[in-house]
Amino acid sequence: MTNAIKQSGAYLEIVSFHLGDQEFCIDIMAIREIRGWAPVTPMPHTPRYVLGLINLRGAVIPVIDMACRLGMPMTEPSERSAIIVTDIKGKLVGLLVEQVSDMMSIKSEDLQPAPEIIPEAQRAFCRGIVALEKNMVCFLNLDTVIADELSMAA
Amino acid sequence: MKLSVSQRLWVSGVTAFIGIGSLLVVGWYSSSSVSAALANSQTIDVIDKKVNDLRFANEEVRLASMDVIIDRASKAISAERKATLDENTKFLKNGVPTIESFAKSAGLNIDIASLSADIDQVVKSSNEKLPALVLGGAPEAEFDKIDDEIDTTGGRIKAVLDIVAKATSDAQQHEVDVAVSQAQKSALLQFLIGTIAVLVAGGLMAWQSRNIMLGLNAVRRSMNRIAKGDIATSVDGTQRADEIGEIARVAETLRKATVEKERAEAAAQEARLSVDRERSENETERQRDEEEIRRCVTILAGGLARLAEGDLTQQIDDPFRADLERLRQDYNAAVARLSAVIGNITDQSSSIHSSSVQIRTAADDLAKRTEQQAAALEETSSALEQITITMQTSTSKAEEAGAMVESTKAQAERSTTVVREAMQAMERIESASAEIGKIINVIDEIAFQTNLLALNAGVEAARAGEAGKGFAVVAQEVRELANRAAGAAKDIKQLVARSGAEVQTGAELVTATGQALRAIGADVVKINEHMISIVNAAREQNAGLAEINTSIGQMDHVTQQNAAMVEQTNAACQTLNEDTTRLENVISQFRTKLGMSARAQGERPAVHAHTPIPPRAPIVSTGFKPAIAPAQPGQRPRTSPAQKLMGRLENAFSGSTTSLKSPVQSSGQRASTQASPSTDQWEEF
Numbered sequence: 074m075t076n077a078i079k080q081s082g083a084y085l086e087i088v089s090f091h092l093g094d095q096e097f098c099i100d101i102m103a104i105r106e107i108r109g110w111a112p113v114t115p116m117p118h119t120p121r122y123v124l125g126l127i128n129l130r131g132a133v134i135p136v137i138d139m140a141c142r143l144g145m146p147m148t149e150p151s152e153r154s155a156i157i158v159t160d161i162k163g164k165l166v167g168l169l170v171e172q173v174s175d176m177m178s179i180k181s182e183d184l185q186p187a188p189e190i191i192p193e194a195q196r197a198f199c200r201g202i203v204a205l206e207k208n209m210v211c212f213l214n215l216d217t218v219i220a221d222e223l224s225m226a227a
Numbered sequence: 228m229k230l231s232v233s234q235r236l237w238v239s240g241v242t243a244f245i246g247i248g249s250l251l252v253v254g255w256y257s258s259s260s261v262s263a264a265l266a267n268s269q270t271i272d273v274i275d276k277k278v279n280d281l282r283f284a285n286e287e288v289r290l291a292s293m294d295v296i297i298d299r300a301s302k303a304i305s306a307e308r309k310a311t312l313d314e315n316t317k318f319l320k321n322g323v324p325t326i327e328s329f330a331k332s333a334g335l336n337i338d339i340a341s342l343s344a345d346i347d348q349v350v351k352s353s354n355e356k357l358p359a360l361v362l363g364g365a366p367e368a369e370f371d372k373i374d375d376e377i378d379t380t381g382g383r384i385k386a387v388l389d390i391v392a393k394a395t396s397d398a399q400q401h402e403v404d405v406a407v408s409q410a411q412k413s414a415l416l417q418f419l420i421g422t423i424a425v426l427v428a429g430g431l432m433a434w435q436s437r438n439i440m441l442g443l444n445a446v447r448r449s450m451n452r453i454a455k456g457d458i459a460t461s462v463d464g465t466q467r468a469d470e471i472g473e474i475a476r477v478a479e480t481l482r483k484a485t486v487e488k489e490r491a492e493a494a495a496q497e498a499r500l501s502v503d504r505e506r507s508e509n510e511t512e513r514q515r516d517e518e519e520i521r522r523c524v525t526i527l528a529g530g531l532a533r534l535a536e537g538d539l540t541q542q543i544d545d546p547f548r549a550d551l552e553r554l555r556q557d558y559n560a561a562v563a564r565l566s567a568v569i570g571n572i573t574d575q576s577s578s579i580h581s582s583s584v585q586i587r588t589a590a591d592d593l594a595k596r597t598e599q600q601a602a603a604l605e606e607t608s609s610a611l612e613q614i615t616i617t618m619q620t621s622t623s624k625a626e627e628a629g630a631m632v633e634s635t636k637a638q639a640e641r642s643t644t645v646v647r648e649a650m651q652a653m654e655r656i657e658s659a660s661a662e663i664g665k666i667i668n669v670i671d672e673i674a675f676q677t678n679l680l681a682l683n684a685g686v687e688a689a690r691a692g693e694a695g696k697g698f699a700v701v702a703q704e705v706r707e708l709a710n711r712a713a714g715a716a717k718d719i720k721q722l723v724a725r726s727g728a729e730v731q732t733g734a735e736l737v738t739a740t741g742q743a744l745r746a747i748g749a750d751v752v753k754i755n756e757h758m759i760s761i762v763n764a765a766r767e768q769n770a771g772l773a774e775i776n777t778s779i780g781q782m783d784h785v786t787q788q789n790a791a792m793v794e795q796t797n798a799a800c801q802t803l804n805e806d807t808t809r810l811e812n813v814i815s816q817f818r819t820k821l822g823m824s825a826r827a828q829g830e831r832p833a834v835h836a837h838t839p840i841p842p843r844a845p846i847v848s849t850g851f852k853p854a855i856a857p858a859q860p861g862q863r864p865r866t867s868p869a870q871k872l873m874g875r876l877e878n879a880f881s882g883s884t885t886s887l888k889s890p891v892q893s894s895g896q897r898a899s900t901q902a903s904p905s906t907d908q909w910e911e912f
Contacts, residue, residue, distance in 0.1 A: 086689045088682070101689040107682045109675070153675060173678075176685045176703070 084178045087203070089210050090157070090170040092140040092148070098203060098210045103159045107173060110154040121147075127167060129158060136167040142218060143198070161215050179203055184212060231469040235435040242431050246424020250417055257413025264406035268399050274329050275395040281322040282388045284315040285349075289381040291315070292353045296370050299361050309358075316350040319384075326391055335394050342387050349380045442471035450478060458485050519548045523555075530558055539566040539819045566819040576810045583803040590796040597789045604783050608776070615772045622765035629758040632751055639748040646741035653734040660727045664720065671716040677709035 086101040106129075113125035113136050122141035126133050136156060140148045148154065148169055156167045184201040191199070197217040203210040230238070291311050295304055323346060327339045352373055360369055442464055449462040462482060464475040526543055533541045539562055547555045684702035688695030 088686070101686055104686045107679055107686065109679060152672075155679065173682055176682060176689075176706070 085181050085184065086176075086178045087210075087212065088157070088173065089175045089177065090155070091172045091174055092143065092170060093145050095145075096174065096208060096210045097139075097143075097213050099157070099159070099213050099215055101176065103161065103215055104157055105160050105165065106158040108156045108158065108167075110150050110152065110156060110169070124169060127156070129165065129167075132165060134158065134165040134167050136169055139168045139170055159215060187211075232439055232471070235439065235469075239428065239432045239435055243424070243428040246420065246428060249420050249424070253413060253416050253420060257409055257416075260409045261406045261413075264402050264409065268402040268406075271395055271399045271402065274325060275392065275399065277322060277325050278388055278392045278395060281319060281326070282385065282392065284318045284322075285381055285384050285388065287311060287315045288319065288349060288353055289377060292357060292377045293374070295353075295357055295361060296374050299370060302361060302364055304358055304361055312353050316354055319346050320350065326388075329391065329395070333394055333398055335391065337387055337390060342384065345380050345383050349377060349384065352377050352380070439471070442467055442469070442475075446471060446475050446478065449475070453478070453482055458482050516548070520551065523547045523551045527554065527558065530562075534562065537817050539569065539817055565817075569814055569817045569819055573811065573814050576807050576814070580804065580807045583800050583807070586803075587797060587800040590793050590800070593796075594790060594793040597786050597793065601783065601786045604779055604786065608779050611772060611776055611779070615769065618765055618768050618772065622762060622769070625758060625762045625765060629755065629762060632755045632758055636748060636751040636755060639744055639751055642744045643741060643748070646737055646744060649737045650734060650741070653730055653737065656730050657727060657734075660723050660730065663723050667716050667720050667723065671713055671720075674709045674713035674716060677712070678706055681706035681709060 087098040088101050088104060088107075089096055089098040091097075108129075111127060113127050115125040116123065116135075119125075122138045124136045124138050127136055138148050140146065148171055150169065154169060154171060155173050156169055157173070158165060158167050183203055185204065186201050187196050187199040189196075198214055200212045200214040203212055291308050295308060295312075298305075323339070323343050326337075326342070329335070330337055330339060356373055357377075360373065445463040449460075449464075452460060453462075462475050462479040464472060465479050466472065467475065526545060526547075530541060530543050542559050542562060543555050546552060681702045684705070685699055688699035688702055691698070
């Protein structure tokens with residue numbers, strides 16, 4: 074995947090969103106769909122950040138609270154919350170975020186690696202930092218954030 | 228101890244009788260016990276003889292049996308022996324019960340049964356066996372045997388009988404001893420009782436006889452004294468309770484009766500002598516009295532004659548005899564009383580004269596003041612006229628103010644309605660704002676959804692790669708439009724919220740305005756009430772002023788009447804003066820001890836009467852004030868019309884709005900109804 078991005082050329086398409094006060098972004102190619110918040114069906118014996126299941130046009134997919142997954146307080150779902158349906162290693166997963174803020178294309182040079190000060194295990198979450206004029210955006214590595222858990226669950 | 232003589236004698240006799248009786252009882256008891264002992268001894272003597280006979284019979288039987296045995300050779304028993312045997316054996320047999328009864332009574336320890344058996348055996352041996360042996364010629368041994376048998380048996384019987392005999396003689400001796408000792412005891416007892424009885428009876432006799440003799444001697448001595456003529460001393464022994472005391476009391480009564488009788492005779496003698504003395508004295512007294520009465524009548528006649536001439540100065544100083552002294556005193560008192568009365572009348576008439584002069588002066592004063600009063604009434608009347616006009620003006624002003632207040636009240640009520648409508652309009656604005664808010668929400672939702680759709684379109688375009696580039700631009704444009712719509716919706720929402728707050732404030736202000744207007748309305752109502760009371764008070768004042776006018780007219784009338792009455796009083800004073808002079812002339816006919824002064828006073832008012840006093844002349848009274856006439860009993864206390872008016876005004880201002888309907892009419896009626904009684908009352912002056 075990483076290689077694929079680098080090979081794809083100078084530009085990188087991303088979608089940014091808010092979790093609490095911070096802003097994160099993911100690769101647009103991993104996104105299948107963006108929906109408004111709908112109530113989920115809770116599942117037993119799941120980690121705290123797995124909120125439950127939703128029905129997406131007949132397909133049952135799990136929904137994860139991204140804030141909780143990244144070690145922040147739980148998100149309070151509202152009408153303006155959104156679920157980003159992603160395709161991670163062939164599996165559909167819904168990510169609950171507070172607000173989808175923007176869709177942009179950045180140069181690959183602008184993506185800077187995360188500082189070494191963060192331990193290795195946690196650094197794997199972050200593919201890099203996008204420095205914009207106003208703020209910094211953390212580019213999340215969805216493969217490490219979600220895929221390990223899904224494989225463990227499987 | 229109070230005992231009569233018979234009781235004392237009885238006591239002595241009874242004591243002697245008790246002594247003799249006890250002697251008799253003791254003698255009888257001892258002789259009876261001795262004779263009983265002797266009788267016992269005799270009984271025992273008989274038994275003793277019988278026992279002796281039995282012993283003898285036993286010996287006889289033994290001896291006869293021996294004889295039979297000795298003569299056995301003849302082989303026959305002589306009839307004489309047989310009879311002896313039969314008789315003695317029978318006697319023995321019969322004696323057994325006697326012995327048995329004695330042994331039982333004396334308690335002897337002998338076997339009666341064996342005794343009886345022994346006797347039976349002896350009888351059998353001697354009466355049956357022996358004859359059989361003799362007649363049958365039995366051998367020698369048989370005879371020896373029967374001889375032994377009879378002997379031993381007879382010996383046993385003899386021993387028993389000896390014991391019994393001894394016992395009987397002992398018993399007899401014992402009874403004799405008992406009898407002797409009883410006789411000795413009784414003799415000693417009788418001697419003791421006899422001695423005591425003699426001593427007691429003798430002592431009592433001596434004491435009682437001494438007592439009786441003492442009493443009798445005392446009475447006898449007293450009686451002897453009386454018989455010798457000494458009746459002053461009283462009889463002794465009256466305090467005794469017995470017959471002697473009674474005799475003494477009778478003697479005392481007799482003595483007292485004798486003393487009384489002697490006293491009565493002495494008194495009768497005295498009375499007879501004094502009656503004789505009095506009779507002779509009365510005769511001379513009567514002659515003296517007749518002369519005295521004649522003298523008194525003469526003196527009294529002279530006094531009465533002087534009184535008829537009008538001379539009140541003479542008194543009778545020569546004292547009369549005691550029973551006619553009252554007559555003299557009454558005459559003197561009558562003359563003195565008449566003199567005093569005449570003097571008093573003289574004084575009073577002069578006093579009346581001076582009083583009439585004072586009344587005249589007072590009447591002149593009264594006339595002057597009445598004139599002043601009339602002038603003052605005139606002034607009061609004109610002033611009242613002025614006040615009435617002013618009152619009417621103020622009344623009309625107050626009525627106008629009342630009307631204005633009414634219109635103000637109506638306008639205040641109208642403004643309340645306007646405020647209510649404004650409130651309703653505000654509420655409508657509020658509801659419209661709420662609806663706008665809802666619509667804005669819908670727009671906001673649409674913008675959000677549009678944003679999502681644009682995002683999805685962007686995502687699809689990105690996935691399409693180069694081919695989707697243009698579409699991505701369009702999606703971006705759409706996103707921006709959606710964001711702008713959302714921003715505009717947010718702005719509108721804020722504006723609506725602000726206008727809602729403004730409407731709220733406006734509504735509160737309008738409510739406050741409504742409350743203020745209501746308060747104004749209430750105040751206006753109160754002002755209206757006050758105006759009504761002011762108007763009513765003014766009307767009452769008008770009515771009161773009318774009454775005051777009427778009263779002043781009446782006062783004027785009364786003042787005129789007073790002036791006329793003063794004239795009459797002056798004339799009456801003149802008449803009174805003349806009458807006083809005449810009265811003094813009449814009184815001067817009497818001569819009294821103060822006669823000269825009375826006449827001098829009688830002449831003085833005549834001089835006064837001739838000095839003419841001009842009627843209604845202005846007399847300056849110095850310090851003299853006419854006495855205020857006391858209230859007549861028929862007069863009632865009345866409230867003046869002015870005070871009545873004041874009371875009515877107070878009622879009007881206390882704010883009773885109910886009594887204010889058509890006040891002019893009611894007060895006018897009241898004035899007319901109250902005017903007539905007041906004129907009646909004022910005319911009583």
